[in-house]
Amino acid sequence: MSTNTGFHNEVSRRDFLKGCMTATAMMGLPYSMLGKVVAAAEAPNKPSVIWLHFQECTGCTESLLRSSHPTLASVILDTISLDYQETLMAGSGELAERAMHDSIKANKGNYFLVVEGAIPTKDNGIYCKVAGKTAIDSLRSAADGAAAIISIGTCASYGGIQSVAPNPTGAVGVRDIIKNKPIINVPGCPPNPYTFFSTILYYLTFKKLPELDNLGRPMFAYGRKIHEHCERRPHFDAGRFAKAYGDDGHAQGYCLYQLGCKGPVTYANCPVQRFNDVGAWPVSIGHPCIGCTEPDILFKTSIAEKVQIHDPTPFDGYAPIDIGKKGKGPDALTTAIVGLAAGAALGAGAMMAKNLPASVDDKEKQHK
Numbered sequence: 001m002s003t004n005t006g007f008h009n010e011v012s013r014r015d016f017l018k019g020c021m022t023a024t025a026m027m028g029l030p031y032s033m034l035g036k037v038v039a040a041a042e043a044p045n046k047p048s049v050i051w052l053h054f055q056e057c058t059g060c061t062e063s064l065l066r067s068s069h070p071t072l073a074s075v076i077l078d079t080i081s082l083d084y085q086e087t088l089m090a091g092s093g094e095l096a097e098r099a100m101h102d103s104i105k106a107n108k109g110n111y112f113l114v115v116e117g118a119i120p121t122k123d124n125g126i127y128c129k130v131a132g133k134t135a136i137d138s139l140r141s142a143a144d145g146a147a148a149i150i151s152i153g154t155c156a157s158y159g160g161i162q163s164v165a166p167n168p169t170g171a172v173g174v175r176d177i178i179k180n181k182p183i184i185n186v187p188g189c190p191p192n193p194y195t196f197f198s199t200i201l202y203y204l205t206f207k208k209l210p211e212l213d214n215l216g217r218p219m220f221a222y223g224r225k226i227h228e229h230c231e232r233r234p235h236f237d238a239g240r241f242a243k244a245y246g247d248d249g250h251a252q253g254y255c256l257y258q259l260g261c262k263g264p265v266t267y268a269n270c271p272v273q274r275f276n277d278v279g280a281w282p283v284s285i286g287h288p289c290i291g292c293t294e295p296d297i298l299f300k301t302s303i304a305e306k307v308q309i310h311d312p313t314p315f316d317g318y319a320p321i322d323i324g325k326k327g328k329g330p331d332a333l334t335t336a337i338v339g340l341a342a343g344a345a346l347g348a349g350a351m352m353a354k355n356l357p358a359s360v361d362d363k364e365k366q367h368k
Helices: 013-026 031-042 059-065 072-079 093-106 135-144 154-158 193-206 233-237 332-354
Strands: 048-053 081-085 111-116 146-152 183-186
Touching: 013 031, 013 193, 031 193, 048 093, 048 135, 059 193, 072 193, 081 093, 111 135, 111 154, 135 146, 146 154, 146 193, 154 183, 183 193
Parallel strands: 048 081, 048 111, 111 146, 146 183
Antiparallel strands: none
16 A cells, blocks of 8 residues: 555555654654654655765765665655756756756755765866866855755765875865855765665754764764674674684674774764665675775775774683683683672772763764
8 A cells, every 4th residue: 555645656654654763763763753753754845955966976876776675765755855866857958957946046045955976176176067067166056045965975075085195186075165054964985875864854853953973974873883883792892803804703703803894983873774675784794894984084094904992802801712622711610700800890990980070082072
C-alpha cells in the first residue's frame, strides 16, 4: 500500500516510516518524537533546495541515489522541493539555469543551498565554470538569498582531495568563502545519506539548525569518535592487532590500528549507522578508517600512517593475548588478582575524581 502523502509509488508507508524512525534515532530523539518528525516530513510546504556541483566526483549524490532500504532518495526528494540539481534534473542548458534563478527569486531568504564539491579560487576561479560563471560567483550568488547552506561531502566542507598540496587550483571549502550565512558541514567521502536526511528533518521538525561542533558538523552524527563504537574495540583494549593484511589477526577481525586506522581520532557515526543497507562499513570488511570526515586527516596522511593516541597499548590489568599457550603468560589466578587490584584502583580513582574541580581538555569539550 503506497502512502497518500505525495511520495513516489515505490515508497511504501512502512518504508517511509522506517526512514523517519532511523532519522529520529540518529538525531538522538526519543521514540515519542517520531510523530513530530513524520508530520514535518509530510508537511505540504516543502522547503526549496538549490543543489550546486563544483569540483567533485558526484559520489555524494550517487550514494544518496543508491540507498534503497527504504529508497531514501525518493523520501528525501519528496520531503524537499529540489528545484535545481544538475545530475538529477531533466532540463539542461538555458532551461535549467532559468529554473534555478526563478526558484532563487521566488524563495529568497527561505531556501536551502546544498553544495557538493570544492571551490577553486586560483586565477580568479577559472578552473570550474558552469554556464560561463565561475564556481566562486555561482556560490556567492546562490548563497546570497539562502536561509542556510549544507556542504555535503568533505570536498564542499573542507576542500577535500582537490585542496591537497600543492593544490594547483586553490581549492577550498564553502566555509572559506561564505562568512555571513549559517553553514552545516556534512563531511564524508561520501557521507551517509541518512546524515543528510536527518539534518533536513531536524530543521523541518524544530525550525532551527542542529547543534554543531567546532568544525560545523551536526553533533548528533559527529559527536562521538568512531573508536568508541567500533566492533573491533575489544580487540584494541586487549592488545589484539592485525599486523598485515591477510595475516591471522586480520582474518580473525582484530583491531586495525597497527595498519593505520584513523578511528581513534575521527568523529563520525559510521559504526552505528552503516552503509549499503547490509550493515557494512570499511572497518567491518577489514579496511582501516581513513578519517574521511576530518579536514586534517583525509588525503593529508597516508592510509598506513598511525595516529597518535592516548594509551595505544592495553591496560596492564588485561591478560596477555597469548595466555593459555604453553609456557606463556601468567596463570588464571594471577590474572584474576591483577584484575581485581586494577579494578579497585580504578574505583578509588573515580571516587577521587568526583571531588576534584571539573576540567576537560578544550579539544574534547568541543565534541561533548
